[in-house]
Amino acid sequence: MNEVLSFFENIRWDAINKATRETLVMMGASMFFTVILGLAIGILLFLTSRGQMLQNRFVYWILSLVVNILRSVPFIILMILIMPLTKIMVGTSIGVKGAIPPLVIAAAPFFARLVEAALREVDKGVLEAAQAMGFSKGMIVWHVLLREARTGLLAGTTITAVTLVSYTAMSGTIGGGGLGDLAIRFGFQRFQWDVMIITVILLIILVQGLQMIGDALVRKYSRK
Amino acid sequence: MDALSDVNLTVEKGEIFGIIGHSGAGKSTLLRCVNLLERPSLGSVSVGGHELTILSEKELQQRRQKIGMIFQHFNLLSTATVRDNIAFPLKMSTLSKEKVRRRVDELLDLVGLRGHEQSYPAQLSGGQKQRVGIARALANHPDVLLCDEATSALDPHTTESILTLLKDINQKLGITILLITHEMNVIRSICDRVAVMEGGRIIELGEVLEVFLNPHHKTTRDFVSQVAETVDVQAQGLRPEGVVVRINYQGDLAHEPILFETVKGTEASFVILQGTVSRMKDTPYGQLIVELRGNSRDTSQIIEQLRHRGLDVSVL
Structure with missing residues (x-):
């Protein structure tokens, strides 16, 4: 036991503490924008797809292409690729602030596809029933589509949040801050294995926590 | 299309x-x-x-x-x-x-x-x-x-x-x-x-x-x-001796002993070959396939009588 403790005695906990907080800030902010943007794109993808209320082959094709392009670029390359854009958007391309735009741009298309898939699971008959009752398209999206797809949307949100954890860690390679940054600078570049292990443990706890919350919410709202 | x-x-x-x-x-x-x-x-x-x-x-x-x-x-x-x-x-x-x-x-x-x-x-x-x-x-x-x-x-x-x-x-x-x-x-x-x-x-x-x-x-x-057996006398291989008629009736007529009363007064008799007596929404109705046996004067009189009392009779 004492050997284990002495292995970690050189760790600067204040640095770990700061990095953890940075990771949580990056997660929270990028998750917020990802959900809003991804939900909008996902709904539009669904509605413009074949046989749906706003069927439009051209719009669907364009949206789908953009989503596919963004999803086919590995995050670490995307981050570097859009640095000029990031600088225009938030004034810097490094640090916690500079990490948020690439995180959102990478995660929103991913989440949009999960939203599209979740909406596809909604029984078409229920949409037709709402139409027959005289609901407008907007009301059908809000009161029927999103409501009926809620467990799928929650599951998709959980998957996206977990993906964002690993993305935030990756953003450390370009000075993004947070636990990933710490692991690379101390754990990798200075061979401080103790720091490396602590950051990995913290990331595992974070992912585990997110998944448990997500699963609990899905269970709570499931009516099947 | x-x-x-x-x-x-x-x-x-x-x-x-x-x-x-x-x-x-x-x-x-x-x-x-x-x-x-x-x-x-x-x-x-x-x-x-x-x-x-x-x-x-x-x-x-x-x-x-x-x-x-x-x-x-x-x-x-x-x-x-x-x-x-x-x-x-x-x-x-x-x-x-x-x-x-x-x-x-x-x-x-x-x-x-x-x-x-x-x-x-x-x-x-x-x-x-x-x-x-x-x-x-x-x-x-x-x-x-x-x-x-x-x-x-x-x-x-x-x-x-x-x-x-x-x-x-x-x-x-x-x-x-x-x-x-x-x-x-x-x-x-x-x-x-x-x-x-x-x-x-x-x-x-x-x-x-x-x-x-x-x-x-x-x-x-x-x-x-x-919901009802279709009536097809030939297909069933029946070789009736007398006149085969289809009688359709509905409403209150379904509760009257019309067929019996009509045949009773003659020398003829009858056989029910097939029949449905049921209810359509709230209307009782019936469809009978009946073979009338007797001389032709009696049978045609029976058919006429039945029609007179409001039944829909057709000779098959």
Whole structure:
């Protein structure tokens, strides 16, 4: 036991503490924008797809292409690729602030596809029933589509949040801050294995926590 | 290839009108044309004197609130309780929460679902789900109720109870019901008039009893044979000695001993070869295939007497 403790005695906990907080800030902010943007794109993808209320082959094709392009670029390359854009958007391309735009741009298309898939699971008959009752398209999206797809949307949100954890860690390679940054600078570049292990443990706890919350919410709202 | 062509149909206010046909006959498309879930490429649709095809989207949405619809697979919100499902169409109204609650209570009583208001659809049986569907369709006090194969996913016993409920609603609330089905039993139990569809056209239309007793088209005869044995003396290999007649009767005549009384006064006798005595919606009716044995003077006198007393007699 004492050997284990002495292995970690050189760790600067204040640095770990700061990095953890940075990771949580990056997660929270990028998750917020990802959900809003991804939900909008996902709904539009669904509605413009074949046989749906706003069927439009051209719009669907364009949206789908953009989503596919963004999803086919590995995050670490995307981050570097859009640095000029990031600088225009938030004034810097490094640090916690500079990490948020690439995180959102990478995660929103991913989440949009999960939203599209979740909406596809909604029984078409229920949409037709709402139409027959005289609901407008907007009301059908809000009161029927999103409501009926809620467990799928929650599951998709959980998957996206977990993906964002690993993305935030990756953003450390370009000075993004947070636990990933710490692991690379101390754990990798200075061979401080103790720091490396602590950051990995913290990331595992974070992912585990997110998944448990997500699963609990899905269970709570499931009516099947 | 048109899904429907040359369809001209008028459903009277307050009646229960049935459309029967095999799958692919176009009956579902026709029903969906009534609330424009399916927009016909040509022609007009008018409900309660309002032409629907010329309405703007907003006006159409308003009209649809007065046209209830129920479905084969119920199409309830799986995430909402029975109470919230029934209250769902009232989201568009300006009713206060208290009024919505009271309206839902009324509907729960009407369809017999008191005590289930907090259940979710997954916890209900098929029949109960359809009752929720009916209550939901009635929430906005519609003039017309469209039934899309409403009993096709239910077992015979449950079908019976749902049909009874629909008939009650029609009588109590005076709502016009237009239903489609592939089961002649549904038509026989509750419909006033029926249209038979095939290949996107209406091939036969009339009072249910009339169509039932005298089906002209082969498809109609097939449907009729679902609930009554078709009469085909030759096919059964019978070699009757006397005159074979088909006697159709309905209404109060079904309760009179007419055949017995008529034959009693003569030297002739009779054999019943085949027969159906049943009930069409609320009308008792019967169809008998009878062989009359005796001399030709007696038999023709009997036939004349029967006709005189109001029976529909034809010599086969």
